[in-house]
Amino acid sequence: MTANSEKQDIKNHWQNFIGGAWVEGSGGDTIAVENPAAAQQIATIARAQPDDVDAAVAAARQTFESRELIDMRPSVRGQMMLDIARNLTEMADEIALAECLDNGKTLAGGKNEAMAAARYFTYYGGAADKLEGRMIPLGKGYVDYTVPMPFGVSAQIVPWNFPLQIAARSIACALATANTVVIKSPELSPLSMALMVEAIERAGVPSGAVNLICGYGHDAGAALAAHGDVDHIVFTGSVATGRSILKAAAERVIPCIMELGGKSAGIVYADADIDQAVASTAIGIFTHAGQVCSAQSCLVVHNSVHDEVVERLTGRARGLSIGPGIEGHDITPVISAAQLDKVEGYCLGGSQAGAEAAVGGRRADAEGYFMQPTIFTGVRPDMAIAQDEVFGPVLAVLGFDEPEEAVAIANGTDYGLVAGVYTRDLETAHWTADRLSAGQVFVNEWFAGGVETPFGGTKRSGFGREKGQEALLNYVQTKNVAVKLGGGAGGRPGG
DSSP states (O other), X not given: OOHHHHHHTSOSEEOEEETTEEEOOTTOOEEXXXXXXXXXEEEEEEOOOHHHHHHHHHHHHHHHHHTHHHHSOHHHHHHHHHHHHHHHHHTHXXXXXXXXXXXXXXXXXXXXXXXXXXXXXXXXXXXXXXXOOOBOOOOTTEEEEEEEEEOSEEEEEOOSSSHHHHHHHHHHHHHHTTOEEEEEEOTTSOHHHHHHHXXXXXXXXXXXXXEEEEOOIIIIIHHHHTOTTOOEEEEESOHHHHHHHHHHHHHHTOXXXXXXXXXXXXXXXXXXOHHHHHHHHHHHHHGGGGOOTTOEEEEEEETTTHHHHHHHHHHHHHTOOBSOGGGTOSBOXXXXXXXXXHHHHHHHHHHHTTOEEEEOOSBOSSSSSOBOOEEEESOOTTSHHHHSOOOSSEEEEEEESSHHHHHHHHHOSSEESEEEEEOSOHHHHHHHHHHOOOSEEEESSTTOOOTTSOBOOXXXXXXXXXXXXXXXXXXXXXXXXXXXXXXXXXXXXXX
16 A cells, blocks of 8 residues: 555544534644654644633533533443443544554554553443442441542543553543543544544533543643643653643642653563563564553563573564554554654664664664664663663663562663563562562563553652553542531531
8 A cells, every 4th residue: 555545545634622523723723644654744633722722621621510420320421431432443443544544553553452442441431330439437426428529620641652542541531430531632643532532422422521632742731731720630651741740730739640651671580481581572672663651671681591582582573574554564663753763862872882782773774764673782771771761662681690680670760660570480470570660560471461450650650550440549539428417516627
């Protein structure tokens, strides 16, 4: 399929969704949407600016204050979310093409995104009528109970690497708990989120409950994070941007869920199943060209098996095809020219610092934004490629002799999102998992877990949890109701 025929398969122009209507930006400007596999524009989308943020927040506030979601029977709210899931499933092929063309994924990967998004609405739709308060015994003459109540307007800012799936998990939690939403799609990859909102609209979600804007971070994103009528913020992205959002949130003292990326290491012990460790590592670092917050970007290998592991990984990397996702290649493009420059810059820096590229290390000689699958050996823990989130198909391999050394290397970054252990010994697996500073630890399979398992970071990887039942607790606050039965004074002030 040529770039020109690809362009004809999707709409040429897309809009924002505010107050139940598809609208242009207030300033009349648009943002060009590019196919990273061809370095060509494929569409435009209306550009949201601060005035549009105001309109979206006002729509969300009006719907929240109307209590339409709050007063809706939770089982009905859940059924509405199941309808969203069904719509997403029916639209999976259309969504897959959008993910392929504006994000670089394969068609299979794009369809997986659609099905994962549907799964979030199914999972949290089933939970909508199961979020309960509790009774607190105070003795004769009193009835006391708690109510989990929504925060109000949830502002959600989504990154470009997995926009559909990340948006789905936070919107689903918000709707299940009767919050309303203003969500900003990433300007680099906004199309699948627009299709998801079409699925939401078709399900009959109240107007204003979900509002979608696409804009740049410096104006639309900043305006949304700092908006005085927002009650709650969900952000996935860089530490630097997260820090700015937290400063804005601190001015208004509102809660945040922050997922700020990672530099995640897998530890390969001498007794590990090498075939399994190599296959899992390749998936962990080369999936979506390494543009995954929880990518396995470091491998800490026992020195007794170091050379064998590197040899097998290098052979696997050399066998990967590089090219457009629509053609089903293994290594698909990074999102933009700027991202390609950044990833290649880290590789050049790694070589200059003394690491050796066993394979790759430079951009691919191809149309579009492609990086060679890269494996560095001779890496020291203090090197940038072992410390920083490269966000590309670049693996840093480090050796170790003692378990304590391996854990120290894995924990020796500012991040703590996920980590991994490869071993046949159950005691070793638990000993290591207990000592790793990470919100999620994978044992013998990178990306184990699923929608049902809590996901979030420690240290500079952020706080709060997405996914699983635990995520719902980040979207509600507890209200206590204490009732004195009959007459008479009583009670003691507190707080």
